[in-house]
Amino acid sequence: MTTLSSLNAATTVALTPLVSSVNPTAEADTEVSSLAALSPSTIVTIPSASGLAALQTYTPEGTLTGTAPVLNWASDDSDIVSLRMAGNYAQQTMAGHFAGLGSALLDRFKTTGSDYAQSVSVSSASGLAPVGQGSNGAVGQIGLTTRTKSGVTVEIELGSEDGGLSVSIKSSGTLSDSERDALAKLSDGFQQAIDGLSAVPPKLDLSGLAQFDTSALASVKFQYSVTGNGNANISARYAQDSAARSLSVTSAAGTMNLEVDTSDSALWGTGAQRAASIASYLQQFDHANARGHGNAALLSMFEDGFTQMNEDYGTPSGETLPGAAYSPTLQQSDQAMLTGLADFSASITDTSASPNPMRPGEVDSFSFQVAQSTQLEGTAREGRISQLQQAHLSASYHQALQGGGAPVLTSSRDSQNYDYVRIDDSAESAVQVATARGILLNATLSQSSAQDTRDSKYERGVLVSDVNTPKDTSRSTDLLSMLEPLIEKSDATRDTAAWQQALAKVHAMILLNNA
Numbered sequence: 479m480t481t482l483s484s485l486n487a488a489t490t491v492a493l494t495p496l497v498s499s500v501n502p503t504a505e506a507d508t509e510v511s512s513l514a515a516l517s518p519s520t521i522v523t524i525p526s527a528s529g530l531a532a533l534q535t536y537t538p539e540g541t542l543t544g545t546a547p548v549l550n551w552a553s554d555d556s557d558i559v560s561l562r563m564a565g566n567y568a569q570q571t572m573a574g575h576f577a578g579l580g581s582a583l584l585d586r587f588k589t590t591g592s593d594y595a596q597s598v599s600v601s602s603a604s605g606l607a608p609v610g611q612g613s614n615g616a617v618g619q620i621g622l623t624t625r626t627k628s629g630v631t632v633e634i635e636l637g638s639e640d641g642g643l644s645v646s647i648k649s650s651g652t653l654s655d656s657e658r659d660a661l662a663k664l665s666d667g668f669q670q671a672i673d674g675l676s677a678v679p680p681k682l683d684l685s686g687l688a689q690f691d692t693s694a695l696a697s698v699k700f701q702y703s704v705t706g707n708g709n710a711n712i713s714a715r716y717a718q719d720s721a722a723r724s725l726s727v728t729s730a731a732g733t734m735n736l737e738v739d740t741s742d743s744a745l746w747g748t749g750a751q752r753a754a755s756i757a758s759y760l761q762q763f764d765h766a767n768a769r770g771h772g773n774a775a776l777l778s779m780f781e782d783g784f785t786q787m788n789e790d791y792g793t794p795s796g797e798t799l800p801g802a803a804y805s806p807t808l809q810q811s812d813q814a815m816l817t818g819l820a821d822f823s824a825s826i827t828d829t830s831a832s833p834n835p836m837r838p839g840e841v842d843s844f845s846f847q848v849a850q851s852t853q854l855e856g857t858a859r860e861g862r863i864s865q866l867q868q869a870h871l872s873a874s875y876h877q878a879l880q881g882g883g884a885p886v887l888t889s890s891r892d893s894q895n896y897d898y899v900r901i902d903d904s905a906e907s908a909v910q911v912a913t914a915r916g917i918l919l920n921a922t923l924s925q926s927s928a929q930d931t932r933d934s935k936y937e938r939g940v941l942v943s944d945v946n947t948p949k950d951t952s953r954s955t956d957l958l959s960m961l962e963p964l965i966e967k968s969d970a971t972r973d974t975a976a977w978q979q980a981l982a983k984v985h986a987m988i989l990l991n992n993a
Contacts, residue, residue, distance in 0.1 A: 552597040552644075559586050563598050563643045572618045572704055573676035575638040579645065580620065581669035583634060587647050588662035597644035615640075616707035622668055623699040624690075626657045634668075660694035668700070671716075675702045679775045680712055680729065682782040685789075688718060692792055696720065723787050731776040732828040732844075738787050739821045743794035745852055747818020751985060755817040756785055758989040762848065762869060770873025770901055772844040773828045780826045788819055800854050800861020801913030807970040808913055811961055814981035815909050815921055815988055816852070816865050823849040833876060834887040836939060840898050844873045848990075860914040867990040871903040879935070894939035902930040907990045909957075918965070921957035926950070927991055957984055 547568075549555075555564065562582045566575050586594065618638035625631050630651040637644040653661070667686015674683035690698050697719035704712050712729040721741040727734045746752070760781055767777045802808035828844040852865040877897045878885040885896040905927040912919040929949040935942050961980060964970050969977040 548601050550599045550601060552595065555596075555598070557586065557596075559583055559594070559645060560596055560598070563596065563645070567598055567600060567641065567643050571676070571678075572616060572638060572707075573673065573678075575618060575643060576620065576636060576672050576676055578669065579636055579643070580622070580634070580672050581665040583636070583645055583647055584662055584665040584668060587632075588658060588665075591649075591653060591658055593646075593648045595644075595646040595648075597642065599640070599642035616710070617705050619701070619703045620672060621699075621701040622664070624661055624664070624695055625697045626653060626660075627694055627696050628654070628657065629696075630657065632661060636672075654694075657694045660691035664690060664698070671700055672702065675712060675714055676704075678710070680779065682714075682725075682727070682779045682786065684716055684725070684783065685786045687716060688723065688786055689790060689792075690718070692720065725783050725787060727779060727783070729776070730829065731773045732826065734776065734780045734783065734824075734826040736780075736783050736787055736824040737822060740791050742797065742820070742852075742854070743791065744797035744799050744854065745816060745818075745820055746791050746794050747813050747816065751813070751818030752788065754985065755819050755989060756788055758986075759784065759848070762990055763846070766846045766869070766871045766903075767844075769903070770844045770846070770871055771842075771875040771877075772826070772846070772873065776826060776828060780824070784824060788822070791820060798858070799863060800856035801859065801863075802861070803858035805916045806973075807965065808916065808918060810973075810977075810981060811918060811921075811965075811970070811984075812863060812911055812913070814985045815911055815923075815957055816863070817850060817867065817989065818985075819850060821850050821852050823847075833884075834894075834896075835889050836887070836891075836894060840874070840876065842875050844875075846871050846873075856913075859916075861912075863909070863911040865909045867907040869903075869905045869990055871901060874898070874900045879937070891939045895937050896935075898934045898936070900932045900934075904928050905991055907988060909988050918958060918961070921961070923955040923957055923988055924952075925954075925991055926952040955987065957987075960984060 549564065549567070551560065554560070559579070559582050562578055566577055566579060569575050569577070583594070616638075618636075620636040622634040623631065628651075630649060630653055632647065632649045632653070634647045635645065664687065667684075667689070670683040670686050674681040684700075687698055687700055697717070699718075700714075700716040702712070702714045704710065709730040712727070714725070714727045716725045717723070721739070723736075723738040723740060725734075725736045747755075763777060763781055763784075766772070767774065798809060799812045802812050825845070825847040827846075830841050830843040832838045832841050834840050846869070848867075848869045850865065850867045852863070855862045875898075876885055876887065877883070877899060879895045879897065885893070887893050887896065905925075907923070907925045909921070909923055911921045927950070930946070931949075932944070932946045934944045961970070961984065964974075964977050964980055969980075
């Protein structure tokens with residue numbers, strides 16, 4: 479007979495789940511033999527509540543409960559960067575891991591100017607397993623590489639993996655005080671770029687990096703990557719020097735690429751002209767995204783990148799447009815007929831999807847490209863200018879027959895009531911200008927747009943209509959005829975309000991129309 483006593487009753491034999499550090503198997507065998515010898519009855523006692531405290535159990539991550547994490551530092555952990563890392567390592571997001579870390583590293587470099595490396599990893603007190611702190615297995619890598627005017631390269635790296643953090647800063651040579659100050663001034667911009675991409679949803683904040691001190695620094699390259707984080711994976715690269723700027727971003731939502739050619743400052747208009755052109759392009763982007771049902775979050779990043787890369791190119795080098803070197807009036811009129819932006823190319827492509835199981839060939843997609851290219855020919859006394867702006871939209875999407883939203887499509891015919899819309903749009907705006915011996919000879923504007931919309935309507939999975947709707951427009955404008963009367967009346971020479979109003983009107987006309 480076997481009897482179970484109460485928790486507080488006297489016991490004859492108490493089973494204690496302790497493991498011998500010498501020979502746990504032998505000790506267990508001894509306990510079993512002792513129990514077998516008890517006859518005719520055996521009393522087994524469940525340990526009391528006070529005994530339970532001594533039991534060692536494991537967390538779902540495989541660590542012992544009640545054990546404090548152990549921080550393993552690569553070097554002395556008393557400096558400001560290490561203190562920041564100690565506060566960040568246990569955070570559960572990339573934003574938390576990298577919070578303030580990039581700026582802290584650059585601030586330290588401004589003070590010391592020396593190379594630096596630090597890392598912290600985390601384990602349990604027993605050393606049996608990692609504590610499992612951190613951003614759910616995601617791996618984050620950040621890099622900032624700068625090259626000074628004197629040719630010194632400074633490389634900065636931040637990393638997050640398995641709940642640990644690492645940072646380093648390495649210089650290929652000694653920096654002057656002005657170069658070190660210029661690098662330190664990137665502190666806020668570097669951290670803002672990190673914080674933006676680490677946010678949910680991610681954002682672009684490159685303005686602090688784009689406006690670096692060009693008198694001391696020759697180039698800046700920024701890289702950001704998060705992998706192993708499912709739909710939150712993202713990678714971004716930004717590079718800038720005196721001649722060009724480039725940006726690429728890839729995420730679960732899609733990809734975007736922007737390139738700006740800043741090598742010819744003669745194209746740069748006034749701040750007001752650039753602002754007007756940027757605002758017009760943002761309207762084009764919004765129009766294309768609405769028409770093609772694009773991803774709003776990805777478009778927001780695209781627009782931020784376009785704005786930040788074009789709003790300020792720095793100090794122009796003094797070049798003038800061909801044929802306008804000795805005439806402020808010609809310089810004003812020619813500039814008004816251009817966007818004022820540096821030449822660029824930009825594209826955004828959403829990740830495609832096939833939401834209809836009954837027709838997997840029907841793809842939801844969105845792709846938009848826009849570009850500007852300019853040709854300058856001639857001398858200071860005479861010249862020709864041509865500028866071409868182009869845009870192209872290709873998109874397709876499903877739309878419910880009722881309500882206009884996205885339909886819920888299944889393998890049931892009852893769900894197959896929708897429009898499948900395919901779009902192919904393009905637009906162009908071209909300016910041609912010719913000058914000779916201080917005279918504006920001709921100035922023309924040619925614009926065209928083409929829209930092609932195909933709408934296939936299904937009811938209970940049966941195609942009931944398939945309509946293709948093309949729409950083409952074009953126009954040509956003589957810009958010279960708009961300005962010539964003011965030139966003849968000397969309003970241009972006197973730079974009157976009427977002349978400035980005419981220039982603003984011309985500038986608004988040459989901007990790209992909705993595709």
